[in-house]
Amino acid sequence: MTDAKKVDKYQELQGAIKRHHGERGALMPVLQEAQSIFGYVPQDVQIQIAEGLNVPLTEVYGVATFYSQFALEPRGEHVIGVCLGTACYVKGSQKVMDRIAQELNVEVGHTTPDGKFTLNATRCLGACGLAPVIMIDEEVYGRLKPDEVPGILAKYQA
């Protein structure tokens, strides 16, 4: 990120804080805007929100860790969502998840050090007929077997 872009983002954040300042429950919308501005809500962003809205940092951090829509670290270039809904789970999605984690050497909820992939667990994706299902970005892969994982990942590793 160039410095100018970075400054823009922080200005946008300050704008969001100003717009919601004084509102009841301002923290949620400001965190949502911060998430979309930065793609995640790092420490310095949370501190700015805490100071701007005059709420304790502890509260900001508590909300940011409560809702899965907020990320504390940058998301990877590609976001993998493995469905752990009932149907997928019964059909072995945990094994698919484990295989992805092993192949990428990353824990669930985290991003690979090269910034390429973020691995998430998701609720039902509404494609139970294709269970077990994963999504990579907007692409859906169904009826997956763990052994198919390396091949699929290879497409994104180029």
Add this chain to the structure above:
Amino acid sequence: MDKIKLTIDGVAAEVDAGSTVLEAARSVGIRIPSLCYLKGVNEIGACRMCVVDVGGRALQAACVLPVTPNMVVKTNTADIRSARKANLELLLSTHDKKCLSCARSQNCELQQLCRELGVEDGDRFAGDRIEYEVDDLSASIVRDNNKCIVCRRCVATCGKVQNVSVIGPVGRGFKTKIASPWGKSLSETACINCGQCIIACPVGALREKDETDKVWEYLADPQKHVVVQPAPAVRVAIGEEFGMPMGSRVTGKLAAALRRIGFDRVFDTDFAADLTIMEEATEFLHRVNSGGVLPMITSCSPGWVKYMETFYPEFIPNVSTCKSPHMMAGAMIKSYYAKKAGIDPKDIAVVSVMPCTAKKFEAKRSEMNATGYPDVDAVITTRELARMLKEAGVEFEKLPDEDFDPLMGESTGAGAIFGATGGVMEAALRTAYEKITGKTLEQVEFQSVRGLVGIKEATIHIGELDVNVAVAHSTGMASKLLDMVKSGEKQLHFIEIMGCPGGCVNGGGQPIVSSWVRSQVNPAQVRAKGLYDEDEAKTFRKSHENPEIIQIYEEFLGEPDGHLSHELLHTHYHARDRY
């Protein structure tokens, strides 16, 4: 106020509108069990121990359920008992259950409820349990989430009472834990070490950083000359650890007990409180006479001092440069006493017995070594001393009354009341009045600065001067007062601030009083009465009349607020990062 009539377990009750079912039940002698409930501080219906049947589809949490006219409440049906037991068993399924080694054993609200409700092992819901790393990096407070029941009493106390907010719930569901942002240790946060979270905790998830081993080592070391000093508030609280009524005044037994476990000299922090008044009252007069920074704010409470350094550093010039009494005592023990007794200060260990966990942090501040050695070597809380006495088999209740050792053992009533909110102000006014007017102060009691109102204000006429004073206790109240000073709304000359609600008598190192007892009596009030009784019973009630204080200035220090005083008894502060 409107009254509401209702029936609880067939008993007619009449309570103020707006009361909760829990309060209504307690008013007619029905004790609905609770864990997360802390009256006035944490009323959130989280633990579900207080569930009752009011005829709806589901059981309701009584602590957050307002009474309605003609309500019919059942608190003791088979369903309710079974629900409460299941809740307890669920809590136990993620609890480490190591009661034998727990600092709160036999004083634990979870353990007590298990006993009362007949829950024995809590293995019914055995399953996943997260092992947490214990945070013992703080100088004052240990957090052990393996014992935490996530009731949030500590969170509410840290936020709503103290306005510090360094802990909160993190994460969601089964993985929810009480922690600081980014998993930081308390030692890396703005925590002020007050320990109010410890006395709010129903279980053993929070406790003081134990220094009793260190003290036993000093006592066992033939090379060490070990000098002890207990704070004013300890003498009206430690009896509770031995089954005596709350607020029992046990000054003589305390001196005897300290001697029994082997301390070489038993001095009194009350003496040092008198010394503090000499310095602080003189500093105040110097500020008034020389156009110094006003209002001057007291500096005895290390929780408040760190709070100020972190959240209100702009007030650093306002805060008295006086060290707190036990630190003054430490510096005097290693200089004045060492010289008189002919002992090398390097062989002296000073142990402070304090109602306070923040004093542990204070003693480790790098500024606190006036003689080249630490002013104070170890700080133990009232609770830690009680544990030592029990370990040593001292039958505290049966001890005779003994005196403190001479040289730094004599004290006045002014020193005694330091332990209650308003006490330092009152003690300072007694001395300032006589110093300014040269007349005898007949009415020594300043009622306007006593009691438990959050912020107390008064205008005191001293000769030609009208001195506007204010007293705040708890850092939450302190922040309100300081905001008013900042905005110019309050024009004050002298402010007393204590970090804990009620002052030291309710400090974070004091005997723990259950939420059930706290909902009926305020320990701060009961223990403060003990201190005011002590004051009344004293021959001398003004610090400057203390014969040992007169002696120390004649023989050693010279003038209050003078050169040697500044070397030994005064300190400085620095701004701290909030995050």
